[in-house]
Amino acid sequence: xxxxxxxxxxxxxxxxxxxxxxxxxxxxxxxxxxxxxxxxxxxxxxxxxxxxxxxxxxxxxxxxxxxxxxxxxxxxxxxxxxxxxxxxxxxxxxxxxxxxxxxxxxxxxxxxxxxxxxxxxxxxxxxxxxxxxxxxxxxxxxxxxxxxxxxxxxxxxxxxxxxxxxxxxxxxxxxxxxxxxxxxxxxxxxxxxxxxxxxxxxxxxxxxxxxxxxxxxxxxxxxxxxxxxxxxxxxxxxxxxxxxxxxxxxxxxxxxxxxxxxxxxxxxxxxxxxxxxxxxxxxxxxxxxxxxxxxxxxxxx
Amino acid sequence: xxxxxxxxxxxxxxxxxxxxxxxxxxxxxxxxxxxxxxxxxxxxxxxxxxxxxxxxxxxxxxxxxxxxxxxxxxxxxxxxxxxxxxxxxxxxxxxxxxxxxxxxxxxxxxxxxxxxxxxxxxxxxxxxxxxxxxxxxxxxxxxxxxxxxxxxxxxxxxxxxxxxxxxxxxxxxxxxxxxxxxxxxxxxxxxxxxxxxxxxxxxxxxxxxxxxxxxxxxxxxxxxxxxxxxxxxxxxxxxxxxxxxxxxxxxxxxxxxxxxxxxxxxxxxxxxxxxxxxxxxxxxxxxxxxxxxxxxxxxxxxxxxxxxxxxxxxxxxxxxxxxxxxxxxxxxxxxxxxxxxxxxxxxxxxxxxxxxxxxxxxxxxxxxxxxxxxxxxxxxxxxxxxxxxxxxxxxxxxxxxxxxxxxxxxxxxxxxxxxxxxxxx
Numbered sequence: 001x002x003x004x005x006x007x008x009x010x011x012x013x014x015x016x017x018x019x020x021x022x023x024x025x026x027x028x029x030x031x032x033x034x035x036x037x038x039x040x041x042x043x044x045x046x047x048x049x050x051x052x053x054x055x056x057x058x059x060x061x062x063x064x065x066x067x068x069x070x071x072x073x074x075x076x077x078x079x080x081x082x083x084x085x086x087x088x089x090x091x092x093x094x095x096x097x098x099x100x101x102x103x104x105x106x107x108x109x110x111x112x113x114x115x116x117x118x119x120x121x122x123x124x125x126x127x128x129x130x131x132x133x134x135x136x137x138x139x140x141x142x143x144x145x146x147x148x149x150x151x152x153x154x155x156x157x158x159x160x161x162x163x164x165x166x167x168x169x170x171x172x173x174x175x176x177x178x179x180x181x182x183x184x185x186x187x188x189x190x191x192x193x194x195x196x197x198x199x200x201x202x203x204x205x206x207x208x209x210x211x212x213x214x215x216x217x218x219x220x221x222x223x224x225x226x227x228x229x230x231x232x233x234x235x236x237x238x239x240x241x242x243x244x245x246x247x248x249x250x251x252x253x254x255x256x257x258x259x260x261x262x263x264x265x266x267x268x269x270x271x272x273x274x275x276x277x278x279x280x281x282x283x284x285x286x287x288x289x290x291x292x293x294x295x296x297x298x299x300x301x
Numbered sequence: 302x303x304x305x306x307x308x309x310x311x312x313x314x315x316x317x318x319x320x321x322x323x324x325x326x327x328x329x330x331x332x333x334x335x336x337x338x339x340x341x342x343x344x345x346x347x348x349x350x351x352x353x354x355x356x357x358x359x360x361x362x363x364x365x366x367x368x369x370x371x372x373x374x375x376x377x378x379x380x381x382x383x384x385x386x387x388x389x390x391x392x393x394x395x396x397x398x399x400x401x402x403x404x405x406x407x408x409x410x411x412x413x414x415x416x417x418x419x420x421x422x423x424x425x426x427x428x429x430x431x432x433x434x435x436x437x438x439x440x441x442x443x444x445x446x447x448x449x450x451x452x453x454x455x456x457x458x459x460x461x462x463x464x465x466x467x468x469x470x471x472x473x474x475x476x477x478x479x480x481x482x483x484x485x486x487x488x489x490x491x492x493x494x495x496x497x498x499x500x501x502x503x504x505x506x507x508x509x510x511x512x513x514x515x516x517x518x519x520x521x522x523x524x525x526x527x528x529x530x531x532x533x534x535x536x537x538x539x540x541x542x543x544x545x546x547x548x549x550x551x552x553x554x555x556x557x558x559x560x561x562x563x564x565x566x567x568x569x570x571x572x573x574x575x576x577x578x579x580x581x582x583x584x585x586x587x588x589x590x591x592x593x594x595x596x597x598x599x600x601x602x603x604x605x606x607x608x609x610x611x612x613x614x615x616x617x618x619x620x621x622x623x624x625x626x627x628x629x630x631x632x633x634x635x636x637x638x639x640x641x642x643x644x645x646x647x648x649x650x651x652x653x654x655x656x657x658x659x660x661x662x663x664x665x666x667x668x669x670x671x672x673x674x675x676x677x678x679x680x681x682x683x684x685x686x687x688x689x690x691x692x693x694x695x696x697x698x699x700x701x702x703x704x705x706x707x708x709x710x711x712x713x714x715x716x717x718x719x720x721x722x723x724x725x726x
Binding site for chain 1: 308309310378379380382384389391403404406407410411535536538539540550552553554582583593594595608633647649650704705708709710712716717718719722
């Protein structure tokens with residue numbers, strides 16, 4: 001495969017450096033893998049970072065049970081092709097154990113419940129590092145988080161008391177009970193992610209590309225019709241040609257009308273996009289001015 | 302939006318006082334460079350209507366966190382990304398309030414260019430001097446002065462020239478061993494957009510570029526090829542995870558300079574000579590690795606090389622290898638310094654136990670010179686020259702020669718917190 005040039009090479013080099021620094025200085029790292037494009041990228045970068053040695057990092061999916069079936073099928077196929085075992089931390093199990101109460105109502109989403117399942121899994125497996133695919137260009141609150149973020153026992157993030165990140169000198173020291181959330185692709189933008197995926201020819205779940213689907217309109221967004229969502233009166237189903245820009249729960253991830261069926265067409269579409277990624281497709285961020293900030297303080301990724 | 306792909310991104314730190322209009326400038330830059338999306342614009346319009354403002358408050362683009370919105374100040378570094386037809390930009394927006402100097406230090410440590418805002422009505426303030434001093438201390442090569450609110454002084458060239466004069470006077474008084482800065486002065490109005498993206502007709506006496514035009518041409522640190530070849534070893538890799546016939550590979554990122562197969566090198570601090578057998582990535586063998594590249598080096602000789610070692614070009618100027626270290630520190634923690642306390646120095650990929658032996662002098666940012674400390678300890682936002690002693694020898698460059706391998710963190714050995722940003726003399 002050809003070497004990358006320009007900014008994609010710079011972003012790849014930086015991410016590989018960060019992953020190696022964290023893994024070399026911590027004991028039990030895990031990659032949080034949702035099978036979304038950002039986590040596919042993080043996993044790929046981690047494999048590159050340690051090639052030709054085997055990946056010295058566990059892979060785990062926090063599964064809400066409300067995922068797109070296409071994404072779960074891709075998740076299992078992708079990891080099998082890489083020969084990597086997968087741990088699944090299940091929100092349904094957290095509900096069954098009484099750790100959290102399932103959401104109810106037409107706008108019910110398990111999105112917020114993931115935080116508890118994640119923290120329980122981190123404690124159970126004694127992970128001291130969780131790698132994630134968050135990027136700073138996604139949201140105004142994420143724009144201020146560090147590449148390496150120290151979390152307490154409750155997973156909480158304190159934006160007033162963050163460690164300064166100086167030069168490329170990563171301080172990965174933590175106290176007992178703390179863990180690190182590490183975001184190696186912090187400096188990638190949405191467009192960078194897609195260009196990188198094209199340059200490295202990475203596979204993605206099919207729902208990122210244009211397809212025909214039963215959807216209904218709610219709050220100016222299109223949702224997939226599924227057993228996980230209760231439609232209200234007037235929310236009628238129609239068949240549309242759509243694709244998804246982000247991949248989360250079926251309960252909170254909206255589709256955009258799109259005929260972009262190839263990666264070139266997707267990149268062309270994003271390059272001309274006039275609505276930010278999360279603004280277009282995530283109901284969870286629309287809850288208020290500070291929606292993401294509130295969830296991060298509570299331990300959300 | 303265009304998709305430039307050839308140049309590495311330019312990293313900029315923005316600094317200014319609360320009232321200098323910095324957030325407005327960044328908002329203006331993003332708005333006029335068409336880097337804001339419709340939902341972001343809709344948010345600005347929504348707030349404008351709710352608060353009954355005459356115009357969009359561009360500062361809201363960057364002021365994201367709730368406390369900022371309540372207090373009206375930026376309390377942390379915020380990162381912004383945008384692209385023009387020729388380049389990509391990473392903006393680190395540093396706060397201007399005095400107690401948050403540590404964030405300016407953070408932003409400047411990453412920056413190729415510092416954009417320092419000065420209010421045309423007020424001229425150079427102590428805050429401007431502090432930001433300028435920090436940018437110089439952190440060795441930022443490109444210093445770009447955005448002389449803002451020119452509309453408030455009727456776009457008078459005299460106000461601009463006065464500020465330019467006081468900046469150069471102040472710069473010449475700063476006593477730091479640093480390479481010459483590349484200076485630029487741009488008269489602008491963030492509120493109205495003059496000379497931010499397009500050139501203004503209201504400053505006919507100014508013949509230079511707009512702020513964005515200037516940034517599109519500014520060089521990045523990695524473009525400077527005069528730096529010595531340095532490779533801090535991150536970890537040792539073996540195919541299959543065990544000992545193999547392929548031998549040991551040393552994973553790392555080229556901090557500065559260039560490495561080629563066949564180069565003679567030295568491994569520090571042990572000072573063992575070696576030759577590079579090959580340079581590899583996940584795609585296979587490559588001929589050379591330049592500054593910034595993450596690669597695996599293999600050496601012709603089996604040496605006891607591990608994490609924390611520094612591989613250097615044998616023909617380059619060598620770093621110092623010593624236990625005693627004189628350095629400039631920016632204290633970034635609320636706990637005060639203590640002589641003899643158990644600290645760690647993190648240089649490159651190496652961590653060594655160390656202690657603070659003496660605070661030699663403290664910098665007065667108003668004058669730019671180092672003064673007596675009267676034996677006082679260092680506290681948050683202090684900038685000082687100190688002497689440290691490490692338990693074992695460390696290889697470290699003078700910061701003026703090499704930013705990556707001349708910088709270090711001072712950590713608290715007990716809590717693990719970052720106490721200070723260090724730059725070796």
